[in-house]
Amino acid sequence: MEKILEIKNITKRFPGVLALNDVSFDIHRGEVHILIGENGAGKSTLMKILSGVYQPDEGKIILNSEAVSFKNPKEAQEAGVSIIHQEFSLIPYLNAVENIFLGREMKKKNGLLDKKKMKVKAQDLLDMLGVEINLERPVQRLSVAEQQFIEIAKAVAVNDRILILDEPTATLTKREVKILFQLIQNLKNKGVTMIYISHHLEEAFEIGDRLTCLRDGTWINTRPVKELTQDEIIRMMVGRSIDNIYPKRTTKLGDEELLQVRNLKQVDSDFKIDFSVKKGEVLGIAGLVGSGRTELVRALIGADQTDSKEIYISGEKVETKSPEQALKAGIGLIPENRKSQGLVLDMSVKNNISLASLSKVLNSFLFLDKLKEKNSVTRLIDDLNIKTPHMYQEVKNLSGGNQQKVVLAKWLRTDCKVLIFDEPTRGIDVGAKVEIYKLMNELVGSGLSIIMVSSELPEILGMSDRILVMHQGRIAAELMNCDQVTQEKIMFYATGGANNGRVN
Amino acid sequence: MAELTKNKSKKRWNFKELLKVPEFITFMGFLVLCLAMILFTDRFLSSTNLINVARQISINAIIAVGMTFVILTSGIDLSVGAVMAFSGTVMAAAMANWGWNPFFAVLIGLALGMLIGLVNGSLVSFAKMPPIIVTLAMMEIPRGLALLYTGGYPLSGLPASFSFLGRGYLFNVIPIPVVVMLIVYIIAYILLNHLPLGRYIYAIGGNEEAVRLSGIKVKKYKIIAYVVSGFTAAISSIILTSRLMSGQPNAGVGFELDAIAAVVLGGTDIAGGRGSIIGTLIGALIMGVLNNGLNLIGVSPYVQRVFKGLIIIVAIYFSSKKKNS
Numbered sequence: 063m064e065k066i067l068e069i070k071n072i073t074k075r076f077p078g079v080l081a082l083n084d085v086s087f088d089i090h091r092g093e094v095h096i097l098i099g100e101n102g103a104g105k106s107t108l109m110k111i112l113s114g115v116y117q118p119d120e121g122k123i124i125l126n127s128e129a130v131s132f133k134n135p136k137e138a139q140e141a142g143v144s145i146i147h148q149e150f151s152l153i154p155y156l157n158a159v160e161n162i163f164l165g166r167e168m169k170k171k172n173g174l175l176d177k178k179k180m181k182v183k184a185q186d187l188l189d190m191l192g193v194e195i196n197l198e199r200p201v202q203r204l205s206v207a208e209q210q211f212i213e214i215a216k217a218v219a220v221n222d223r224i225l226i227l228d229e230p231t232a233t234l235t236k237r238e239v240k241i242l243f244q245l246i247q248n249l250k251n252k253g254v255t256m257i258y259i260s261h262h263l264e265e266a267f268e269i270g271d272r273l274t275c276l277r278d279g280t281w282i283n284t285r286p287v288k289e290l291t292q293d294e295i296i297r298m299m300v301g302r303s304i305d306n307i308y309p310k311r312t313t314k315l316g317d318e319e320l321l322q323v324r325n326l327k328q329v330d331s332d333f334k335i336d337f338s339v340k341k342g343e344v345l346g347i348a349g350l351v352g353s354g355r356t357e358l359v360r361a362l363i364g365a366d367q368t369d370s371k372e373i374y375i376s377g378e379k380v381e382t383k384s385p386e387q388a389l390k391a392g393i394g395l396i397p398e399n400r401k402s403q404g405l406v407l408d409m410s411v412k413n414n415i416s417l418a419s420l421s422k423v424l425n426s427f428l429f430l431d432k433l434k435e436k437n438s439v440t441r442l443i444d445d446l447n448i449k450t451p452h453m454y455q456e457v458k459n460l461s462g463g464n465q466q467k468v469v470l471a472k473w474l475r476t477d478c479k480v481l482i483f484d485e486p487t488r489g490i491d492v493g494a495k496v497e498i499y500k501l502m503n504e505l506v507g508s509g510l511s512i513i514m515v516s517s518e519l520p521e522i523l524g525m526s527d528r529i530l531v532m533h534q535g536r537i538a539a540e541l542m543n544c545d546q547v548t549q550e551k552i553m554f555y556a557t558g559g560a561n562n563g564r565v566n
Numbered sequence: 567m568a569e570l571t572k573n574k575s576k577k578r579w580n581f582k583e584l585l586k587v588p589e590f591i592t593f594m595g596f597l598v599l600c601l602a603m604i605l606f607t608d609r610f611l612s613s614t615n616l617i618n619v620a621r622q623i624s625i626n627a628i629i630a631v632g633m634t635f636v637i638l639t640s641g642i643d644l645s646v647g648a649v650m651a652f653s654g655t656v657m658a659a660a661m662a663n664w665g666w667n668p669f670f671a672v673l674i675g676l677a678l679g680m681l682i683g684l685v686n687g688s689l690v691s692f693a694k695m696p697p698i699i700v701t702l703a704m705m706e707i708p709r710g711l712a713l714l715y716t717g718g719y720p721l722s723g724l725p726a727s728f729s730f731l732g733r734g735y736l737f738n739v740i741p742i743p744v745v746v747m748l749i750v751y752i753i754a755y756i757l758l759n760h761l762p763l764g765r766y767i768y769a770i771g772g773n774e775e776a777v778r779l780s781g782i783k784v785k786k787y788k789i790i791a792y793v794v795s796g797f798t799a800a801i802s803s804i805i806l807t808s809r810l811m812s813g814q815p816n817a818g819v820g821f822e823l824d825a826i827a828a829v830v831l832g833g834t835d836i837a838g839g840r841g842s843i844i845g846t847l848i849g850a851l852i853m854g855v856l857n858n859g860l861n862l863i864g865v866s867p868y869v870q871r872v873f874k875g876l877i878i879i880v881a882i883y884f885s886s887k888k889k890n891s
């Protein structure tokens with residue numbers, strides 16, 4: 063096999079963090095190379111080095127047998143290496159064509175933009191990738207998956223040699239993932255080399271040729287995927303094996319309905335939604351992206367307006383016209399998009415964690431008791447195993463998965479009786495996932511109720527007592543979770559399979 | 567930021583890290599500036615001059631406190647100069663025309679400043695209007711009212727006792743405006759660093775949506791920031807009115823720019839979310855020393871304005887550079 067890219071003894075330090083420690087391995091021409099590792103293992107950092115975002119402190123990169131050093135992403139792109147970041151970088155108000163050609167606009171002879179040509183070119187690209195996208199709409203009005211495809215189109219428009227995908231499926235539904243994989247296959251057939259980061263191990267088997275594992279910034283192993291099992295990969299990642307990803311709950315469900323939602327009607331919707339959650343229950347909400355799951359939970363806590371709704375906590379009516387009232391009533395939402403909704407990126411880990419619960423760390427003069435605050439934050443950082451050099455680190459410097467843990471930590475400190483998790487394990491490694499599931503179990507064990515919105519069906523099936531399946535803004539099915547409930551069954555309702563299927 | 571300084575004290579001080587503390591760069595700039603003034607003028611270091619500078623600085627420095635609050639929430643308050651004119655004339659009218667006791671006159675001045683802040687903040691929070699437009703409009707209304715009432719002439723005839731606030735001294739050395747300034751800064755420091763209020767103000771400037779979803783009354787805290795700004799502008803207006811012993815409907819023209827300059831010079835991000843009140847104080851000191859020094863050297867006021875503009879550009883260059891690194 064021919065080496066297209068050699069990573070040689072790369073070391074990268076950040077203040078207080080050794081992000082990469084003497085990492086070396088090769089990428090073969092035309093392969094899909096899977097990169098895995100726990101949150102904060104250094105995957106994104108390594109990819110940012112390959113794509114010119116960061117420069118290594120030590121070591122070198124050899125591209126096509128030639129040592130290269132990229133000062134910026136543009137140089138890397140020109141040399142044939144493009145990256146699709148963990149966080150998107152599209153301009154929300156521009157449409158697909160404008161985004162794809164951003165910075166490389168085609169011009170007519172008179173210097174004006176050649177919009178026609180760009181549109182044709184963009185259409186060609188998307189056809190080649192095998193996806194269909196509305197080219198006129200601003201991308202903010204497209205689905206996450208469509209935005210993702212535009213990112214990819216943008217990257218392959220520049221070059222088609224090495225494409226790095228950093229957790230591309232974190233925000234996609236199963237169906238969209240399928241399209242993405244088809245797209246990856248198309249690119250592979252065209253001879254594009256890809257490096258693919260994911261926390262979904264099963265994806266490695268589906269599309270990967272070889273796999274490299276990093277742990278705490280060091281290289282652990284590089285092996286052909288065919289020779290590996292999922293257990294082996296997990297052991298490489300976390301250094302031990304995990305028997306049961308979805309830990310068993312021992313708590314028995316009571317009869318008390320902790321949360322009741324009645325007549326919830328969203329502003330643009332024709333339906334009224336009713337449901338309830340028992341004390342100690344995990345209620346899973348499944349559905350396709352765009353089926354209205356996030357809208358429902360946002361309306362529930364008053365983050366968005368509603369035409370009508372009645373909310374009862376333990377039978378007592380409460381007002382939740384704003385998130386602040388909801389918090390007072392004991393309902394908290396852990397939002398799906400950590401960067402835009404969950405975190406203040408410029409603030410420290412400590413300040414983010416204590417943001418929603420400052421009233422708990424006041425002294426008798428109503429001043430902040432900083433010692434108390436520090437102690438409780440330290441405990442949470444330990445409990446959730448958040449990787450940060452110290453609690454004063456700005457959250458934006460944490461790895462994606464660790465940022466997610468900070469958002470969780472913030473809500474764990476509040477006195478909520480009902481916690482709503484919207485895609486709680488997005489971008490979180492297997493080990494940490496299990497920790498979060500255990501934590502959920504502890505929470506319901508202590509009498510809380512959890513509503514979990516998730517696109518990952520195994521997670522829905524593994525964790526929920528009961529499952530609501532949403533389709534086009536309404537609850538298409540309600541299923542008690544038991545052996546008869548399968549991913550297929552959920553998908554059946556999620557795609558509109560039965561029109562009035564409230565099944566028990 | 568308070569956090570930064572604390573976090574630094576845990577590690578060993580090293581120069582490269584220090585360079586990342588915005589206040590440090592500003593403070594170094596301030597020292598260099600003072601050094602230059604000492605070298606180029608012989609009067610700069612005299613105690614009369616220093617006391618004079620301190621007194622001159624206090625007015626801008628106090629306005630800049632409220633401005634810091636507003637800018638931290640990623641807003642801006644252009645109305646502070648107009649607030650000064652309005653509060654000042656009403657205060658003067660209360661004492662000179664309506665025969666009020668100075669104590670009550672001061673109270674009404676402060677209350678009016680806060681009222682304008684309340685209007686600004688409510689329009690920004692509830693009507694969701696852009697701060698720059700709201701406060702631009704609010705530059706006109708209060709000043710217009712002040713001009714209307716006075717016919718454009720200063721209102722004099724204030725009771726002699728009122729002059730203490732602007733012209734008096736503590737222990738015969740420290741000018742009262744400087745004392746007031748220090749008290750305002752100490753209170754602001756405590757508000758921003760030791761109360762939840764401060765945490766929320768920083769957080770709102772960083773990511774308003776995340777703060778809202780965290781169950782915090784974002785609107786309330788944004789309004790508070792504007793009220794603080796109106797309040798500090800009114801305090802400055804008391805000092806100014808007392809120094810001039812008259813209510814001036816034309817007072818405070820352009821003061822908003824000096825205050826904003828002090829805030830950004832002090833390392834506060836104009837986009838909100840990061841900065842510090844100590845930085846603002848240093849920023850105000852720089853502006854004051856620069857003014858004074860250039861006057862002493864005999865630079866024309868026109869050239870001074872060019873200078874001021876250049877300094878602001880340099881300051882913003884450094885703060886944006888830091889952000890991108």
Ligand SMILES: Nc1ncnc2c1ncn2[C@@H]1O[C@H](COP(=O)(O)OP(=O)(O)OP(=O)(O)O)[C@@H](O)[C@H]1O
Nearest residue numbers: 076081101102103104105106107459460461462463
């Ligand atoms: N700009 C930065 N400043 C300081 N530390 C950083 C910076 N970027 C990354 N780090 C640290 O480097 C380590 C590696 O981070 P990286 O983002 O590469 O992890 P990752 O493997 O991509 O994790 P995840 O799966 O959570 O995305 C982490 O401990 C992170 O906190």
Ligand SMILES: [Mg+2]
Nearest residue numbers: 106148461462
């Ligand atoms: Mg990452």
